[in-house]
Amino acid sequence: MPFQRQLFIPNKRDYITGNKRPEVKCIICSIIENSPEVTNLLVWKNEFVAACANLYPYNAGHLLLFPARHINDPRELSEAEFQHMNFLLGKTMDVLDEIYKPAGYNIGYNVGEASGASIEHLHQHVVPRYSRELGFVDITAGAKIIIEDPATTLEKLKEAFDGFTINT
Numbered sequence: 184m185p186f187q188r189q190l191f192i193p194n195k196r197d198y199i200t201g202n203k204r205p206e207v208k209c210i211i212c213s214i215i216e217n218s219p220e221v222t223n224l225l226v227w228k229n230e231f232v233a234a235c236a237n238l239y240p241y242n243a244g245h246l247l248l249f250p251a252r253h254i255n256d257p258r259e260l261s262e263a264e265f266q267h268m269n270f271l272l273g274k275t276m277d278v279l280d281e282i283y284k285p286a287g288y289n290i291g292y293n294v295g296e297a298s299g300a301s302i303e304h305l306h307q308h309v310v311p312r313y314s315r316e317l318g319f320v321d322i323t324a325g326a327k328i329i330i331e332d333p334a335t336t337l338e339k340l341k342e343a344f345d346g347f348t349i350n351t
């Protein structure tokens with residue numbers, strides 16, 4: 184499972200164990216509400232869904248897509264939310280193709296406590312994959328290098344999403 188590998192990024196360990204986690208009820212809800220308690224990595228939002236850069240990216244361009252509503256299982260998505268998630272995913276891939284030109288993607292939800300999910304609010308990972316990445320051993324040895332600062336990612340992406348609307 185590719186997303187399990189995130190657990191081996193040393194700087195994420197504190198976050199998972201709660202040491203550095205902001206004191207808010209839900210990080211994703213706080214991001215949507217633009218709360219000063221959290222680092223705001225919001226890239227785009229409408230009334231149903233939103234996209235933000237991952238504070239602890241697995242790769243450059245790693246984004247999280249989520250419903251505005253606090254739910255924790257994809258089966259709870261309303262039809263409108265489901266459609267908006269899909270349109271947003273399409274747009275996200277277009278934007279990432281354009282900016283980062285990845286060779287592939289891992290896209291998916293982590294659901295439930297055994298899945299490696301560290302935030303309860305349902306979110307879809309969109310992880311661009313590149314041809315020349317470090318292997319599993321490099322990652323477990325702590326040598327994984329994050330190639331781009333999330334703040335840099337954020338600026339590029341915000342610009343690319345500017346003016347985007349979903350009409351269903």
Ligand SMILES: [Zn+2]
Pocket residue numbers: 209210211212213252253254304
């Ligand atoms: Zn939430």
